[in-house]
Amino acid sequence: MSEEPPTPSLKELDAKLKAARDHRHANDLKNSGSETGANNGLALALKIGVEFVSAVGVGVGIGLLLDYWLETKPWLMVVFFLLGSAAGFLNIFRTMSGYGYAAGYSAKSADEKPDRKGNE
Amino acid sequence: MAAEGGHSPLEQFVIKRIVPVDIGGVDVSFTNSALFMCIAVVVASTFLVLGMRRSAIVPGRWQVAVELSYEFIANLLKDTVGQEGRRYFPIIFTLFMFVLLGNLLGMVPYSFTFTSHIAVTFAMAFAIFIGVTVLGFVRHGMHFFTFFAPPGTPVVMLPLLVPIEIISYLSRPISLSVRLFANMLAGHTLIKVIAGFIAVLGVAGVLPLALVVALTGLEILIAFLQAYVFAILTCLYINDAIHLH
Secondary structure, eight states, X not given: OTTTTTSOOHXXXXXXXXXXXXXXHHHHHHHHHXXXXXXXHHHHHHHHXXXXXXXXXXXXXXXXXXXXXXXXXXXXXXXXXXXXXXXXXXXXXXXXXXXXXXXXOOHHHHHHOTTSOOOO | OTTTTTOOTTXXXXXXXXXXXXXXXXXXXXXXXXXXXXXXXXXXXXXXXXXXXXXXXXXXXXXXXXXXXHHHHHHHHHHHTOGGGGGGHHHHHHHHHHHHHHHHHTTSTTOOOGXXXXXXXXXXHHHHHHHHHHHHHHHHGGGGGGGGSOTTOOGGGHXXXXXXHHHHHHHHHHHHHHHHHHHHHHHHHHHHHHHHHHHHHGGGGHHHHHHHHHHHHHHHHHHHXXXXXXXXXXXXXXXXXXXXX
16 A cells, blocks of 8 residues: 555556646746847857858859850849849748748748747 | 968869769769768757657757757748648658758867858759649649739739749749858858968957857857748748748
């Protein structure tokens, strides 16, 4: 009889584990903002640089290919350079304003994600 | 001193042929890069299979490590994609372990970091990109194209916005691969450069030595971080392909 409490059944253990995990998860959510402070600065800078440059690179690449194909040197390259820059800024905007890395404004799914605050 | 031995900080990235193979004029030699990929696969398999060999209810240390890595990716998928994401667990877990072990094996002296080559990371990122695009078409058919037109856009703006969205979409594999490759390349080169100062500076070389120790720690952190980023971005792309807007 007295041995009941120290040897709980697996179900009870499971319930306890689940409660503990939920508690930890909730704490993680609370702390996730402050935790990633100074360490994230460099990573963020690199991330944004890559996001921007890759979009410009893709734009210029498409422009050059179309120019080569349609023999309209250098005009399409210029047009797509501008479009690529716009796409780069769009990427940065999405990264920063919590839409994630996605194309489109997937703020719906951003609501579920705790670490990025949807701008809705 | 460092210079006369001909040790460039970039020498560690040189690809060497171990078993030269030539099929129809195409060089498909077994290189040190391929060797370390094989090692990564063997280490990952050993870690997982032997760790779960006993699969006890009360796990040992090794089993806890295996279960932690499993739960980490499972939670990642649950948080980003939701319940539907479960079926993509194998690919995400494989990618994560492969990239992570590639990064970590690169931290072993005299080893080779295959994730520091854009050819490797871009191949992975491009495969993910193609896979996710195909997934989007399979799930949504032609409806997938609405992905490139944000909801609520005026029709007048569409000719301008759609190319921008498409460029933004096409830039994904590039930013995904460049991020991993640049981090590994920069970190490993930096360690080698700083380490080159140690012998040159003599007694004062203690300072760069301390810095190299700190940087090594940082590099191990980055190895984990970049594998995590690679995995979470793949999850987000899958989420986009499944849910569109």
